[in-house]
Structures are given as C-alpha cells and as structure tokens.
Amino acid sequence: MTEPLLRLDKLTTRFHQAGREFTAVDSVSFEIQRGETFALVGESGSGKSMTALSVMRLLPPDAKIASGQALLEGEDLFQLTEWQMNRVRGKRIGMIFQDPMTSLNPVKSIATHILEALKIHLGLTGEDAHARCIELLHQVGIPQPERRLWDYPHQLSGGQRQRVMIAIALAGEPDLLIADEPTTALDVTIQAQILKLLKTLQKQRQMTLWLISHDLGMVADLADQAAVMQKGKIVEIFSKRDGSLFSQPKHPYTRQLLAALPKLDSCLQRQSVPTPPLLQVSDFRVWYPIRKGLLKRVADYVRAVDGVSFTLQQGKTLALVGESGCGKTTLGKAILKLIPATSGQVYFDGQELSSLPIKRRCRAMQIVFQDPFSSMNPRMLVGDIIAEGLKSLRPEMDRQARIERTEQLLEQVELTPAARLRYPHEFSGGQRQRICIARALAVEPQLIICDEPTSALDVSVQKQIIELLKRLQETTGVSYLFISHDLAVVAEIADQIAVMDKGKIVELEETRQVLFHPQHPFTQKLLASLPGKQLYRSSQFSG
Amino acid sequence: MTPVILWTDALLFLLVAAIVVLVLYARNQEHLRRPWRKILRDRKGMAALIILTAFTAIGLLDSVHFRSDGGGEVVSLFDIWVTPLKTRTEKTYSAPFATHLYTKEYMTLPDGSRQWRYPRLVYGGAHLSNPAEKWRDITMTAFTGIIKGLGLGAFFMLPLYLFRQKKPSCSDVPWGTFSTTVIFLSVFGFTLAELSLKYHVLGTDKVGEDVLYQTLKSIRTGLVIGTLTTLVMLPFALMLGVLAGYFRGWIDDLIQYTYTTLNSIPGVLLIAASILMIQVYMAAHEDQFANLAVRADMRLFFLCLILGITSWTGLCRLLRAETLKLRELEYIQAARALGVSHPLILIRHIVPNLFHIVLISVVLDFSGLVLAEAVLSYVNIGVDPTTQSWGNMINSARLELARDPIVWWTLLAAFLFMFTFVLSANLFADTVRDAFDPRRAET
Numbered sequence: 001m002t003e004p005l006l007r008l009d010k011l012t013t014r015f016h017q018a019g020r021e022f023t024a025v026d027s028v029s030f031e032i033q034r035g036e037t038f039a040l041v042g043e044s045g046s047g048k049s050m051t052a053l054s055v056m057r058l059l060p061p062d063a064k065i066a067s068g069q070a071l072l073e074g075e076d077l078f079q080l081t082e083w084q085m086n087r088v089r090g091k092r093i094g095m096i097f098q099d100p101m102t103s104l105n106p107v108k109s110i111a112t113h114i115l116e117a118l119k120i121h122l123g124l125t126g127e128d129a130h131a132r133c134i135e136l137l138h139q140v141g142i143p144q145p146e147r148r149l150w151d152y153p154h155q156l157s158g159g160q161r162q163r164v165m166i167a168i169a170l171a172g173e174p175d176l177l178i179a180d181e182p183t184t185a186l187d188v189t190i191q192a193q194i195l196k197l198l199k200t201l202q203k204q205r206q207m208t209l210w211l212i213s214h215d216l217g218m219v220a221d222l223a224d225q226a227a228v229m230q231k232g233k234i235v236e237i238f239s240k241r242d243g244s245l246f247s248q249p250k251h252p253y254t255r256q257l258l259a260a261l262p263k264l265d266s267c268l269q270r271q272s273v274p275t276p277p278l279l280q281v282s283d284f285r286v287w288y289p290i291r292k293g294l295l296k297r298v299a300d301y302v303r304a305v306d307g308v309s310f311t312l313q314q315g316k317t318l319a320l321v322g323e324s325g326c327g328k329t330t331l332g333k334a335i336l337k338l339i340p341a342t343s344g345q346v347y348f349d350g351q352e353l354s355s356l357p358i359k360r361r362c363r364a365m366q367i368v369f370q371d372p373f374s375s376m377n378p379r380m381l382v383g384d385i386i387a388e389g390l391k392s393l394r395p396e397m398d399r400q401a402r403i404e405r406t407e408q409l410l411e412q413v414e415l416t417p418a419a420r421l422r423y424p425h426e427f428s429g430g431q432r433q434r435i436c437i438a439r440a441l442a443v444e445p446q447l448i449i450c451d452e453p454t455s456a457l458d459v460s461v462q463k464q465i466i467e468l469l470k471r472l473q474e475t476t477g478v479s480y481l482f483i484s485h486d487l488a489v490v491a492e493i494a495d496q497i498a499v500m501d502k503g504k505i506v507e508l509e510e511t512r513q514v515l516f517h518p519q520h521p522f523t524q525k526l527l528a529s530l531p532g533k534q535l536y537r538s539s540q541f542s543g
Numbered sequence: 544m545t546p547v548i549l550w551t552d553a554l555l556f557l558l559v560a561a562i563v564v565l566v567l568y569a570r571n572q573e574h575l576r577r578p579w580r581k582i583l584r585d586r587k588g589m590a591a592l593i594i595l596t597a598f599t600a601i602g603l604l605d606s607v608h609f610r611s612d613g614g615g616e617v618v619s620l621f622d623i624w625v626t627p628l629k630t631r632t633e634k635t636y637s638a639p640f641a642t643h644l645y646t647k648e649y650m651t652l653p654d655g656s657r658q659w660r661y662p663r664l665v666y667g668g669a670h671l672s673n674p675a676e677k678w679r680d681i682t683m684t685a686f687t688g689i690i691k692g693l694g695l696g697a698f699f700m701l702p703l704y705l706f707r708q709k710k711p712s713c714s715d716v717p718w719g720t721f722s723t724t725v726i727f728l729s730v731f732g733f734t735l736a737e738l739s740l741k742y743h744v745l746g747t748d749k750v751g752e753d754v755l756y757q758t759l760k761s762i763r764t765g766l767v768i769g770t771l772t773t774l775v776m777l778p779f780a781l782m783l784g785v786l787a788g789y790f791r792g793w794i795d796d797l798i799q800y801t802y803t804t805l806n807s808i809p810g811v812l813l814i815a816a817s818i819l820m821i822q823v824y825m826a827a828h829e830d831q832f833a834n835l836a837v838r839a840d841m842r843l844f845f846l847c848l849i850l851g852i853t854s855w856t857g858l859c860r861l862l863r864a865e866t867l868k869l870r871e872l873e874y875i876q877a878a879r880a881l882g883v884s885h886p887l888i889l890i891r892h893i894v895p896n897l898f899h900i901v902l903i904s905v906v907l908d909f910s911g912l913v914l915a916e917a918v919l920s921y922v923n924i925g926v927d928p929t930t931q932s933w934g935n936m937i938n939s940a941r942l943e944l945a946r947d948p949i950v951w952w953t954l955l956a957a958f959l960f961m962f963t964f965v966l967s968a969n970l971f972a973d974t975v976r977d978a979f980d981p982r983r984a985e986t
Contacts, residue, residue, distance in 0.1 A: 338876050362882030375873035379895040379979075388891075389881035439877065 003074065004031035005176055005208050006055070011068035013047075013054045024050040024063065026232035032176070032208055032225075039211040039219040042229035043257075043458040048212045051229075052178050056095060057085055072176070091121045094169035098181040100161035104153040110137075110164045111149040114171055121172030136167040139204075141197055159190035163197065170201065177202075180212045187323040188485065192529035195222060214458065216261060217488075217532025220245045228254050246535060260463040262488040264536045267511040272495055278479050279312040279335075279447060284344030286327070286334045304330040306503035308344075312447070315473065317480040319494035319511070321487060321526070327503040328483045332449045335481070336365055349446070363393050366440035370452035372432035376424040382435055383420030386410070389443040409438040413468060430461035434468065441472065449481045454489055466492050487526060488536045491515055499523045547608040547617050549840040551767045551847070555606050558770060578978040586720040588974030593724045594967040601759060602766035608836070617836035621763075625756060628739060631666040633751035636943075639952050640742050642668035642677055667743045681738065688737035692730030700726060746952035748939065758956040760931035765964060768847055768916050768932075769909040775851025776908070780858035781901065785889055787859075788866025798863075802856040810853040811922070817849045818842065818924045839927035846919070846926060850912060858904050862897055869893055899976045906972035910965040933957040 013025035024047045032038040040048045053059050055070045070077040097103045114133045118124040137145035140163040183191035202209050213219055219226050226245050227237045236251040249255045287301035305327045312318045320328040334341045346353040369375040376385050387402045407417035413434040440448050454462040484490050497514040499507040507520040518524045569575040582588045605621035622629055636645035643661035651657050700722040738744050745754040787798040825832045832838045878888050917934030919925035926932050936957040943950035
C-alpha cells in the first residue's frame with residue numbers, strides 16, 4: 001500500500017469559551033489515499049468542518065489544536081511555521097466553502113480573485129495569468145469565459161459562483177481539494193451539475209478530494225471512502241472496496257442516521273380516501289411590476305406566481321415542490337395575504353377568502369417558517385410567543401386559560417410545559433421548530449402552510465418533525481400545504497405533489513404517481529438530480 | 544422661604560416619577576425583571592449605577608428651588624447645603640489648595656514698605672499662621688475626612704454585612720462591590736468636604752468663586768441637558784423612524800423628506816435663531832421673567848427643546864433602517880399571519896428589538912450633548928452665562944489657558960467631573976445592553 005496523501009493521527013481540537021472547555025474534534029484518525037474521494041459525514045456540530053479547519057490551521061481564535069498530527073505526504077503540518085503553512089494553503093491544499101454568496105469579495109471582479117491566487121501560488125502575472133484564468137473558467141464550465149472574466153460576483157448565479165470558487169481553489173493546482181458542504185446552498189439540479197464537475201475535474205487532474213457533507217445520499221454517490229462523525233469522534237469508516245457505501249452499517253449511530261433518511265417509497269402504502277376540498281385556488285397570480293424611466297412607468301412584470309390552480313382536500317397534505325425562485329414560497333405567503341396577490345380566486349371551505357373577515361381568516365390558516373432562528377422574536381418568552389395568536393384572535397380567553405392552553409400545546413409538540421418561561425435561544429433548532437408549530441396550532445387552524453419547515457434541520461431532527469406533523473394531522477385533522485425543495489421529504493408526508501417551475505405548476509398528481517411515473521421533463525430532471533437514490537429506499541432496511 | 548418650581552425642575556422630577564412607575568411595573572413582569580436582576584448582578588454595572596446615583600442625587604438636590612425671604616434670590620436645596628462653598632469667594636484666581644492669590648498685588652508690608660506681593664487668601668488656608676505648614680495640615684484634614692467617611696460607610700454597610708453573614712444565599716447581587724463603592728464614595732465625599740471647608744480644593748476662578756462649587760452645580764445642567772434633550776428627541780426619532788421603516792410607501796417618503804430638509808439646515812443656525820427668539824420673548828414679557836433664575840432656566844429649557852428637535856434625525860435614520868430589516872423577518876410575518884394588529888406588532892416586536900440601538904445612541908448622544916452645550920456656549924447661544932455648566936467652564940478655560948502663567952484647574956475640574964459622569968453612564972449602558980440581549984445573556 002502506498003503512502004497516503006494525508007494522514008490524520010489522533011487529532012484533537014478544543015474550544016475554550018467563557019472558561020468552559022469543549023472538545024470539537026476528539027482524537028480523529030484517518031487516511032486519504034492519493035486520487036480518491038474521501039468524505040466526512042455528520043450532523044451539524046459533529047466537528048467535521050473543525051477537522052478540516054484544524055488541518056488547514058485556520059481555526060477561530062478560541063479553538064486550539066490540543067494534540068495529534070496531520071501528515072501531508074509525511075510532513076507534519078502542525079510543525080510548520082506560519083510562513084511555510086501559507087505555502088501549503090492554496091498551493092497544496094485547496095478549499096471550497098459552503099456559501100458562494102459570502103466567499104467572494106463583492107467589490108472585486110472574478111478575474112481579480114483568480115489572478116490573485118495565480119500570482120501567489122504560481123507566480124503567474126500578465127498575459128500568462130490571463131490566459132490561464134480563461135482556461136480555468138472554461139474548465140469549471142463557465143460559458144464564454146472571456147466575456148465573464150470582469151463580471152462581479154453579483155452578476156453570477158449561485159451555481160456559477162460556486163464554479164468560480166472551484167476555479168480559485170484549482171488555481172494553485174493543489175494535490176488535495178477540501179470541499180466543505182460545496183452544494184448545500186444550491187438547488188438539487190445545480191448540485192448535480194457541481195458534483196459532476198468535481199468528479200470530472202478529479203479524474204482529469206488526478207486530484208484528491210476531501211468532501212465534507214451532511215448529505216449521506218450525495219456522499220454515497222461520490223465517495224470512495226466515507227467516515228461518519230458524531231460529537232467530534234469518527235464512529236465508523238466505510239470504503240467502496242467493501243461494497244457500496246453505507247450498505248452494511250454496524251454502529252448504532254450510523255444505523256440511526258440511515259433510518260432517519262426520508263424514504264421515497266414510503267408513499268406507496270398511503271391510502272388515499274377522497275375528502276371534501278378545503279382550499280381551492282384558481283388562476284392565482286402574483287406579479288411584481290418592474291418600473292423603468294423617469295416617471296416609473298411599469299415596463300414589465302416579474303411573474304413570481306403565474307396562473308396557478310390547485311385544490312387541497314380536508315385533512316390532507318399537498319406538497320409544493322420546486323427549486324429556489326420558482327415562486328412556491330411567494331404562493332404560500334400570498335394565500336395568507338402576507339404578500340398582495342395580483343389576481344385569482346381562493347375559496348376556503350367553500351367561501352371566497354377575500355370575503356372572510358381578517359380574524360376568521362387568521363384562525364383558519366397558519367404558517368410555519370423555514371428558519372427556526374428568525375421566526376421567533378428573541379425578546380419574548382416562549383409562552384408569550386405561543387399565546388400571541390390567542391391574545392389577538394381569541395380575546396375572550398383570560399390569562400389563566402391562555403397559560404393552560406400554552407402548556408397543553410407545548411405538551412402536544414412534546415416539550416415540557418416549563419419551557420413556557422424560557423427564551424427561544426435556549427432551544428435547539430428542532431425544538432424551536434416545535435415551538436413554531438405550537439404557535440401555529442394555538443388558534444386551531446384548519447390549514448397550516450409549512451414553508452420548508454425541515455430544510456434547516458439535521459436528518460434525524462427532520463424525521464422527528466415530520467413524524468410530529470403527521471401525528472398532529474391524525475389527531476387534529478389539520479391540512480398542510482407543504483412547501484419544499486426536497487422530493488424525498490415530501491414523499492414521507494404528502495398525499496399529492498404539485499411541481500412548480502418558473503411560477504407555474506407543471507405537474508400535479510398523487511405522490512406515488514409523481515415520484516415513480518413522472519410525466520413532465522422538469523419533474524424527471526428533479527428526480528434524476530436526487531443523489532444517492534439507493535439510500536432513499538426503505539426496502540434496504542425493512543427487508 | 545417659598546418653594547419655586549422651575550420648568551426644568553418639574554420635567555426632571557416628572558422623569559424620575561416615570562422611572563419609578565416603570566420600575567414598579569417591571570417588578571411584575573418576568574421578562575423585564577430578569578435582565579434588571581442581571582444588571583444588578585454585574586459588578587461593573589453595579590459600581591457604575593452607584594456613581595450615577597450619586598451624581599443624580601446631587602443633580603436632584605440642586606433641582607429643589609426656594610426663594611429666600613430677603614433678597615428674593617432663588618437658591619436650591621443644594622445651595623443651602625453647601626453654603627460655605629458658595630459664599631466663601633476670593634478676590635480672583637487662586638490655585639487648588641493655595642494659601643495665596645494667583646496674582647501679585649501692590650500692597651503695604653508690616654514694615655511700611657510697599658511692594659508687589661502675592662496676598663493671602665481670605666478663606667483658603669486662612670486658619671494657618673504659617674503657610675509653610677500647609678501640607679501637614681492638608682494631610683491631617685484629609686485623614687480626618689477619611690476616618691469620618693469610613694465610619695459613616697461602615698455604619699451603613701455593617702448591618703448589611705451582618706445580615707449577609709447570617710443568610711449568605713439570599714441574593715446574588717455583588718454586595719462586595721456594592722459596599723466597596725459606597726464606602727469609597729463616602730470616604731471621597733467626606734475628605735472633599737473636610738478639605739473644602741479650609742481650602743479651595745479645585746481653586747477659584749476669575750471672580751474668586753470656588754471651582755468645586757461650580758463643577759458641582761454643573762452636574763445639574765449636564766443632567767438636564769442630557770436627559771431632557773433625549774426625552775424630547777426620543778419620541779420623534781422612535782416614532783417616525785419605526786413608522787417610516789414599517790409602513791414604507793408615502794409615510795416613508797414624507798418622513799424622509801422631513802428629516803432630510805431638517806438635516807440640511809445647519810443646526811447651529813436653528814439653535815441661534817430660537818435662542819434669540821426666546822430672548823426677545825423674554826424681553827417683551829419682562830413681568831413673567833422677573834427673576835434671573837427663571838430667565839436662565841427658561842433658556843436652558845429652550846436649549847434642550849431645540850437641541851432635541853435638531854438631533855433626532857440621526858437616530859431616526861438608524862431606526863428606520865433597522866426597522867426595514869426587522870419587518871422582513873419571519874417572526875413579524877408570523878405575527879401578521881396571527882392577525883396581530885399593526886400597532887401591537889410595532890410595540891411588541893419591533894420596538895423591543897430596537898432597544899439596544901436606542902440605548903447605545905442615547906448614551907453616546909448624552910456625552911455628545913454635554914459637549915455640544917460647551918460648543919454652543921462658545922458662540923454665546925448656549926445656556927445662560929449665569930448658569931453654571933461644564934460648557935461655560937470649558938469656555939472660560941479657553942482664555943485662561945492662554946494666560947501666562949496658565950490657569951489650568953477650571954478645565955481640569957470640568958474634565959474630571961464630566962469624565963466620571965459620562966464614563967459611568969457609558970459603563971452602565973454597556974451592562975444594560977448586554978443584559979437586555981437574550982442571546983448574550985446566558986454566556
């Protein structure tokens with residue numbers, strides 16, 4: 001066996017915060033062979049990014065490498081001086097970060113970014129650098145690189161920005177490329193493109209790829225070796241040589257993670273009994289005017305939602321699926337009248353929605369947001385947050401009754417009643433999402449619009465929230481309009497799926513129909529982009 | 544002696560009453576009580592609070608006015624308390640702890656010859672037969688002051704200490720810091736009092752008035768300018784800023800145009816105009832402003848008003864921007880989905896989340912306003928020249944520093960007191976902001 005490119009030996013990294021010590025990376029050891037793809041998988045806070053930052057020696061000031069070695073071709077990176085380490089960063093180890101929006105300097109053109117890297121690592125300047133720059137952009141698949149060279153980051157799409165980030169990382173011709181959640185901020189179809197690009201580049205350049213991700217499916221598709229991390233420790237390492245990745249999990253944590261993955265075929269057992277319609281939307285439009293000229297004349301419209309019609313049945317779940325910017329969130333908010341609609345009719349329980357008084361409408365429909373951190377006022381107690389709807393929509397309730405109802409709701413979403421007197425920041429992401437659900441449930445709505453309620457959460461927490469939503473639907477008979485970008489999550493909960501693209505619904509069918517017999521090319525493309533499909537099947541574990 | 548209520552007195556006491564009511568209200572609100580407990584638990588905040596309280600106490604004592612029976616002069620409770628300081632005036636400048644005047648005089652010596660000499664002061668060190676023994680006497684006097692201060696401090700703090708010994712766990716307020724600060728203040732106060740009975744601790748000014756007296760009187764002016772201006776400014780800034788940011792559209796346009804217009808007029812011009820206006824008004828209605836103190840107070844009150852009206856724009860702009868950001872947050876949308884009315888959303892969700900900005904800029908403005916007062920006094924549109932204020936002191940120091948030999952103590956006195964006052968206000972505001980930010984509260 002040849003010498004590994006990178007070998008970590010009992011790496012331990014600790015945080016010192018406010019007098020407390022916290023081990024982020026706990027004696028982690030692994031080897032990355034030349035030319036292979038190694039993946040580090042784990043939930044948020046498991047220490048996977050910290051491992052990479054330790055190797056790069058780019059830790060935040062309150063973190064310290066306590067012990068261990070990181071050998072890059074036999075050379076201990078932790079023994080190098082900062083000056084020598086600077087020659088390693090970018091030149092021998094390149095890195096791509098998660099968020100392409102914040103990783104590029106918005107006041108510098110993309111060429112400046114790449115030229116800087118070329119100058120530092122290869123000493124290239126002038127014509128040579130320019131030519132190399134174009135070549136790199138061409139390699140990462142930016143169309144017409146000569147013309148895009150002097151574009152600024154805001155002129156590029158998210159996917160293109162990530163491609164530029166890859167080009168910058170490749171500029172130093174590194175042996176090892178660390179990709180820290182390279183596609184988390186991107187749409188599935190774009191994700192598929194970026195992953196394909198990484199694979200091609202790796203083949204072309206014989207490059208070693210160290211992938212850091214929370215997405216088991218993506219890792220299963222891409223990696224030769226995968227290590228699962230939990231609370232700073234590596235619990236299990238899988239290798240392609242032992243068969244396909246994650247096929248025989250031994251450690252209970254890995255099993256738990258795999259079991260928590262949403263299953264595409266879980267929709268097959270679902271019985272659908274038709275019920276009367278609750279929400280009927282027809283020819284619904286939300287257009288934003290584009291104003292131009294001196295007099296702000298309306299030149300054109302951005303058609304965020306463009307003629308959408310659907311029907312949601314009582315006690316059922318309709319999922320709205322699409323990529324970012326397709327108008328699914330706008331549609332959800334416009335139905336709630338948080339955003340003014342341009343035209344279209346909405347009937348709720350047989351009545352025209354706009355004819356209903358505001359209080360009645362608010363009691364009938366509620367919303368749960370995506371980001372559990374910004375969806376609660378940080379300066380209010382949880383009890384007050386939940387009771388807010390009761391105060392405004394059921395003024396007849398007295399203080400004592402409200403407190404009782406709040407405690408009952410907290411129990412319903414499986415939190416302790418004592419949580420009433422705490423602040424939102426004292427809770428984890430999953431718990432906060434439960435509080436948000438409790439807030440929506442407080443006024444006993446018939447419909448809850450769930451706007452990506454699980455996409456900011458880890459898989460295992462996602463599973464719990466989905467279970468909770470399903471259970472609440474069984475006990476209270478509430479209907480969900482479930483907005484999501486993730487087909488696999490939707491498969492777990494939806495009775496029907498509406499696939500949206502560019503403001504229009506392109507396909508609206510029963511869940512199993514959409515997932516297993518997609519008709520529209522866009523749906524087919526979405527499904528094809530879903531990485532690691534073998535993991536999203538329940539048959540693997542149940543039988 | 545008949546009590547006189549000046550405009551600024553009334554407003555200052557109204558403010559105190561409002562604070563008391565707020566405290567009583569907050570006692571019953573769990574989410575308000577918690578951060579205040581946190582402030583009291585913080586050592587830095589506790590020390591700053593006590594020093595601020597001492598300053599405020601002096602300022603409030605100085606705000607209870609009487610008309611003395613004889614001459615009809617308006618004096619405050621504080622004036623009565625420090626009568627010795629007020630009445631013991633020298634001829635002209637004298638340095639801190641000096642026994643002689645700062646300027647030579649042509650005087651007749653005991654032997655009959657006439658020479659240029661530094662004459663002895665009328666009050667400063669007058670009890671000494673030999674001025675050379677001055678420093679021994681100062682040390683002794685200071686020592687007496689320290690002993691008395693310690694005695695009084697210990698007298699008040701001892702029961703507390705004994706109580707804490709018996710029940711060590713009854714509260715987690717840093718009583719150590721509390722009693723240290725109180726004892727320190729009492730020692731400092733007594734030493735100063737003992738010394739100032741015999742000397743001019745911070746010297747005297749051009750007309751021989753004790754500088755310590757001046758700077759202590761200035762506390763009230765600083766307090767009034769800082770708090771009343773804020774009181775005038777805050778409703779404008781908060782209300783208009785929040786309304787502009789939250790409702791946008793034509794409301795936003797209107798408010799923005801208003802403050803852009805107001806901002807483009809030089810503030811000094813507006814202040815000068817309104818001060819001249821009030822002077823003309825006072826001249827025309829002399830019967831209403833018969834008294835010197837009433838006139839000076841009216842001018843101070845008007846200065847606060849106009850300073851408030853010219854300085855709300857900065858904070859308003861800041862609050863508008865923050866509100867624009869907040870209104871897009873999901874918890875605001877959730878509240879709208881829950882049918883919460885707009886005024887309630889503003890009060891319950893937006894204003895509390897602007898609180899830290901308000902607090903920080905109010906405290907920064909506070910020190911800025913005390914300084915602005917100094918600048919305005921320089922162009923003679925500040926407080927009345929008869930009003931004691933740090934601004935007037937600094938203004939007079941301008942000429943004194945150009946003298947040879949220089950007179951430095953007026954500036955030093957104003958600087959020392961202003962510095963302590965503004966610093967403790969800053970430290971206290973820091974603690975308050977940290978305590979009210981729940982995300983930082985737990986660490």
